[in-house]
Amino acid sequence: MLDRPDLSLLHGECDGQTVSRVVEEIATSNASLDIVAMMTIVKRVLPFFPSLNPNSRNHLTKMVSHSFPFLCQIVSFVRAMPGDQQEARIYKEVLLEVLQNENWLLNYIKQCKTKLERGNLKSVIFGSKLFNVLAPDINMLAYLELLKTQWSVVFDRPFLVSSGYSDLLTSMLVLHSTLSPDVIFGQLVLTDDHHFECFKLIVSGAKLFDQRRLINFLLSYLQMHTNLKNYHNALAVLEKLPLHKSVDLEMILHLNSLILQELLLRLPPHENPGLVLELTRKFADAQEEDEKICQLLVIMLKHKMNSVEKGDLSRDPSFLDAVTKRLSSEDAALRERTMYVAKLVSDGELKYESDFVIVIPDLNLAPAHKIDYDALKEGEAAVVRQPLSLSHDVVRLTLSDDAEPVVFLKDLIKKYESNDKKQRVPLLQLTVKLLRQKKNFPLEVGYYSTTLLPQLATLNNAQEESQFEHWRINALVSLIVVTPEAVRTLQRILFTSELSLQQRMSLLSGLGLAARELRGEDNGSLVVKPEYDFPTRRLPWDKPTQNAIERKSEPGSALSQTVWRSKKLDKEAGPSNINTNRFKKHAQTFFYPLAQGWFRGIQLGTYDKLFKTHYLKTLTIIYDCSYPHAEYEQMTEAMLQVTKQALEQGITP
Template sequence: MVVGKIVNTTHVSDAHLSLTDSKSFELLEFLNNIADEQSLELRDITTLVKHTLPLYPSIPVGFREKLKRLVSKSLPLLNHIIGFVASLKGSPETEIYKTFLIDVASEEINCLFNYLGAVRNAVELRLVQSVFMGSKLYNCLATSLSVTDYMAILKNQVQFALLRGCSQKLKSLGELLSAFLSFHPAYACDVLFGEIVLQSSLSLECFTQTLKATSRLAQSRLYRGLTRFLSKVSNESNSTSIYNVLEKTGFAGSNYRELIELKAPILRRVIITLECHGTRIACYEGLIDAFGKHEPAHDADVCQLLVMILQSFSQETKELLSHQERFLNAVTARLSSQDTLIRERTMFIGKLLTNGKLSFDSPFQIHTPSFNKPESEAINLESLKPSGELSSNKKDHQLERKINSLKLSEGTASNHSIFFLKDLLNEFNKTSKSRYGLTELLEITVSLVRQKKDFKTEVDFYADSLISTLSTLSNSFEEQNFEEWKTNAIVSILVTAPHKVFTLIKVLFEADLSLQQRMSILSSLALAARELRGLNDQMIVKLEDCSWKPPKNGSTAQLSNKTQKLVKDTVLQEGTVTWKSRKLSKDLEKRTNENRFQAVAAKFFFPLAHGWLNGIDLGPYDKMFKQHYLTTLRLILSAADPHSELNQMCEMMLLVMKSAEEQDIIIQT
């Protein structure tokens, strides 16, 4: 071993030594010796990282390959390199290390497989997960690699590990696949199931074996990811293949909440057909409780699922269930509703459960797709490949494209070629590589999300990723109107998918944000609450405003007069952030006939109120932030009226106000 010599003789400045130099010979001798060793000592790792890798661009190709193979077999070495890059803090040398890491991850596709094979306990498995799936490696490469590029690298690593996985490591592999889904909620699901598992019979078989061997928690996450993917590609023509895939993988069914989340009716029918009687009964019990609450946001889904489950029961089972107190109480509660549709659904389900004994003449029906357990076990994997972006069937996809093209071509905002939210996310993730500026992307977000308000499957699927991306954006290049368009973009997502407010609140409390980013989130929550309530704030761009042409080359935006108020009320230029509390005048408020905030008011208010009561401390900006926080809570509370939990909200608001008074927070009126 010649470690000592290398430590003393090699340095970044020696990168271009000729191979006739003795130091270069010593370097090559060191590499030649160490590359064939099974394990590395700490001093060897230190030598490689500090003194050898800076020479990576200038050493012969054969030795570069040896270096990459060496790292592909040693997780401690890879981990040490990542840590060393972080310690360099932007030094020019970091680009050499990043290039090397990208080469290793993309060319040595057996890295993950090798590291997994060396795992001896849960601690080592968590280390592998944190490096690949926990974004440790990605954070190191983020300035050189987009998230989509990194996902492509992960795909090859995961695919190799899945196809080559040994029986002794299947449990650990299942944990890794589960962690893979968490890395990027939108893309990872498409990649794992659309580009790996369902690409071939062999991949599906390997995935099935892995599923059966892994932990219950990992199984649950993987099954949930699989059904989410299948919900995007399901239609009546491939329902047999979907059934056989789920049956082959050992899928036992979903709980009622998961069934509600799956928006494809044919997939719901397939899953219910696949479930055993006990699982159906458990789903029924959850659904009948939700049926009694008749929440507007989910009532149509709950009723459709109840019909599907009841159609699968025998007459004896339905007779027994029809006399249960929970069913009778649910029917009584719903029949007292003033909503005709609620009463119609109630009577239809009541007639079905009582086998027609309930007398009620009405043409109203709840339609459900038909499906019978297939006799064949054949699986047509080609039929499970998405025919378009997030379309559950070809007809819907064509309709979506037609609507989008009409809206975009009729207006003047069609100077971009983004028609799907996945493409939009991709542009945000490209950062400096995108052909759009950040402000322009935010404008496109407002237009695109609001145009897709009726395509819930797509918006719901990408909402989490969009919210996380938008809320953590910062105006690094001081683009004009950035903050108001950012707020508009977040509001557009919240009013289209209000139940995703939990994601935004989670970012507020858990992410490492600047004061400006936190203030922007609070502004978005308040304005979204008001719009959902039916109030019209002029600073929020609605669908009818989306025909505006984005400014280019410094041109002035035609919407600046509409968004200027938002700048004045939520942010001051030059980075100073304030919130001006004011009584909104009547001409800024136009009530609509629909109040969509009632169904989600509690989800907006209570987490924020609890967050205050649990304690907030932003140091020198604490009072400024808390004043803005109080104003947000008050706006949300005012929008919540009327609400069944309004008294509880008011009581909690009093506690918040009392706490603010004790902290000398000025309560503006």
């Protein structure tokens, strides 16, 4: 029986020498501490932490690092303290020193054996409890890197890896869906064979739900770092994982990297009939993702399906009905895609003269080789900074070059999350610069948009800076113009977040101005649009594939022929038309959620009429930008209903 140290000495008046003696007794006794003893130490010992000798401090941090309940007591105690209480900083100092102990996570995992204990471990360490206690003394990226160091210790003991680890690793990835994958995959899993093998063990032992989430996070990371130079390494990573259970067509469609999509489709585990059936159904619908659907079909037809399977598909009634339906469309590009797919299905038996081609990567999948992990970090391109000089007459928005240089969006997000009290206008200006520089990298911007948009939308003008709202709007416009799909995130923030009136007005202004710019309209001095010329040519896989349709009439013939010409042929003729309509593809996504939001009802009390007037103006701008569109008549009907309701409320557009 171990002798328990006498903690009664800590009650009443005691000095630092007494505290150090008690700590030494606790450390040498090796007796387990109950909750009462832990709370006695928390209340009576830890406040002396800064003045204790190094040996006593080390004993205390070791105690906490070896006892998860002890850590929980400290976290709960600090959370209950007033935020401005000076003692809170001492407890945070203790926690930070504990986090730097190399084995605490491994110790906690060993201790937490029941489902309830594992759930508590998730919520404290991989949820937000511990981080919220430490913030703003530590930012999210630094916290994740501390967790990564702990995972590295766990990975060094692969015999301990079991199904429970997948739940914890998934929780860390969910903790910050943008930064966590960079830390976990970029700095740990994809650094050497040992760490990747440990990750394989975790994925293989995971429940199906966790397995899907882990692989989905990995794919999201890989699509940012896979290109035509290093795809063999991405393939070597993927073929070692159990993708046949966890990857389906919806997950593949969600990716924005055609290279990664082709790798997934061509991996052996995928069965052709099921995938082709799903693709055929989507092919028949001919919706917004039609171009992507057709590319995936072409990959299957060229690289996965044999002649017998193609013959079966060519006689399938659902496929034939889909072709008939699509050929009756007024969209010339859709008809061309239909005929190209039909020619491949018929193995060339269908005669149709056209130069139109659906381009796919056509990857050369060599046999598996040793993974070059460094090559998988090359996908993210650095942005070349260029001097900028702009002047604007109306609102006089000018960009300053005095700000600290930032070339990666993850570093920009880190600045937003730093919680410092510096002026925010320079940061917003930096955001506009960086996003405009990234205009040809929509994958990267889209990847970080889910984290950056909430930061922009909820930012407060605490320093009462002039032109703050102008720059917030410019940052929102810059982001949406690069990746229009992010408008869904912005709309969700508008309708579901607790925002001030000014924040809501700025979000609406950003939506309207972004719609105009995508439509090819000039926003004048309201929007800063710096242009950057890269000193080197774009890589082939980064070049947007843009084609134009021309109608040529042969002399003496009433028929016209569709000829596809690359816009690169026109580069000698001068700059491309600035009025290119990029908004048409996204018109529905911009218009309908706002219209539905109006129909659901808006109530802002005293400011109701002011906000609704601005809301109606924004919706009118988006409606005007939507012409021409296949659903313009339906939009017109909805707009008429909105206008009618507005007039009944005394609001004029």
